[in-house]
Amino acid sequence: MAYREIWHEIRIKASPGEIYQALTDVKKLAHWWTTETRGESAVGKKLEFSFYGQSTKEMVVTTLEADELVRWRATERSTPDWVNTEIEWKIFREGDQTFLHLRHSKWREDAKVFAQSSMHWAVFLLSLKEFVETGKGRPHPYDMPVGL
Amino acid sequence: MAYREIWHEIRIKASPGEIYQALTDVKKLAHWWTTETRGESAVGKKLEFSFYGQSTKEMVVTTLEADELVRWRATERSTPDWVNTEIEWKIFREGDQTFLHLRHSKWREDAKVFAQSSMHWAVFLLSLKEFVETGKGRPHPYDMPVGL
Numbered sequence: 383m384a385y386r387e388i389w390h391e392i393r394i395k396a397s398p399g400e401i402y403q404a405l406t407d408v409k410k411l412a413h414w415w416t417t418e419t420r421g422e423s424a425v426g427k428k429l430e431f432s433f434y435g436q437s438t439k440e441m442v443v444t445t446l447e448a449d450e451l452v453r454w455r456a457t458e459r460s461t462p463d464w465v466n467t468e469i470e471w472k473i474f475r476e477g478d479q480t481f482l483h484l485r486h487s488k489w490r491e492d493a494k495v496f497a498q499s500s501m502h503w504a505v506f507l508l509s510l511k512e513f514v515e516t517g518k519g520r521p522h523p524y525d526m527p528v529g530l
Numbered sequence: 531m532a533y534r535e536i537w538h539e540i541r542i543k544a545s546p547g548e549i550y551q552a553l554t555d556v557k558k559l560a561h562w563w564t565t566e567t568r569g570e571s572a573v574g575k576k577l578e579f580s581f582y583g584q585s586t587k588e589m590v591v592t593t594l595e596a597d598e599l600v601r602w603r604a605t606e607r608s609t610p611d612w613v614n615t616e617i618e619w620k621i622f623r624e625g626d627q628t629f630l631h632l633r634h635s636k637w638r639e640d641a642k643v644f645a646q647s648s649m650h651w652a653v654f655l656l657s658l659k660e661f662v663e664t665g666k667g668r669p670h671p672y673d674m675p676v677g678l
Contacts, residue, residue: 386535390652391645393677479677483645497539497631504538504652508674526656529541529627 386489388500392482392507396514398449398473401482404514405452405471414510414519428457433522437461441469449473463493482507501528534637536648540630540655544662546597546621549630552662553600553619562658562667577602581670585609589617597621611641630655649676 394401404410408429412419418432425446431439439460445453452471456464472483484503489496505526513519520526542549552558556577560567569577573594579587587609589602600619604612620631632651637644653674661667668674 386537388648389534389645390649391676392649497537500536500648501538501540501652501655504649505656507649508653508676511676528539528656528659 385487386491386493386496388484388486388489388496388503390484390500390504390507392484392511393479394482394511394514396480398475398480400514401473401480401510402449402452404510406446410513412521414513414521415506416522417524418522429454430459439464444468445470461495463490463495464499482510498528533635534639534641534644536632536634536637536644536651538632538648538652538655540632540659541627542630542659542662544628546623546628548662549621549628549658550597550600552658554594558661560669562661562669563654564670565672566670576605578607587612592616593618609643611638611643612647630658646676 404414406423408419408421408423411429416431416433418435419429421427421429423429423443423446425443427443429441429443431441440457441454442457444455445451450473454469456467456469458465467486467488470485470487472485474481484507486499486503505528509520509525552562554571556567556569556571559577564579564581566580566583567577569575571577571591571594573591575591577589577591579589586607588605588607590605592603593599593601598621602617604615604617606613615634615636618633618635622629632655634647634651653676657668657673
């Protein structure tokens with residue numbers, strides 16, 4: 383296995399459009415991932431997600447297909463292990479349910495924060511689900527603790 | 531990539547011994563994964579985790595190293611995609627923190643429930659942390675919803 387991948391599925395009581403908005407509207411992103419979100423969600427443009435103004439993940443938006451697909455690539459201005467990794471958000475309906483799949487791929491096999499990031503993503507997917515379903519998520523620094 | 535792997539990290543405010551107990555005492559397992567837990571935690575013996583008496587995961591215990599390591603292998607009596615996959619629980623201290631790593635490996639690349647299981651494991655790790663830290667977890671059927 384040359385590269386590792388995080389792959390989580392969550393089902394959300396909402397339309398694909400509502401989920402797509404939560405992934406592409408900068409103000410909405412700030413409601414479930416981190417309150418410190420800046421930038422522009424347009425292909426070729428950058429989004430910056432900051433945590434306590436310290437750890438930062440900067441993403442370049444590489445794909446936007448309305449209500450279906452969003453892809454980002456982490457730039458050099460991200461946590462070192464994240465640089466050049468790819469994040470794909472896929473929204474689809476099956477029966478009467480709406481699914482969201484997050485695939486965070488192209489992790490180097492020796493990346494140190496893989497397992498930690500896998501757990502953090504799960505927590506933020508729960509936050510995203512809560513935000514889309516109820517209007518209130520748990521973005522950093524209000525996220526559920528997975529550490530101390 | 532011939533096989534897929536789920537790998538989550540969580541930190542727990544507890545001693546390695548307390549976490550090991552939660553992974554090897556059948557009564558304690560029932561407090562964070564599923565209330566329907568049966569069997570015996572001894573090498574070569576089986577543990578059965580049932581969900582609404584329907585979906586079942588049966589594990590044979592393959593490794594037990596006190597306060598450090600637990601390994602299970604899913605038997606034929608598990609969800610089809612889980613059969614022969616391996617689950618490793620590794621407990622270790624770093625600085626003044628206790629870490630728990632879950633690695634669920636040997637997933638076939640075409641397994642349908644991989645992404646769903648990845649998300650479910652994260653939810654049950656949060657439940658395990660809560661149980662060990664406070665005495666009260668969120669086992670099935672009291673788990674946080676990731677579906678509808």
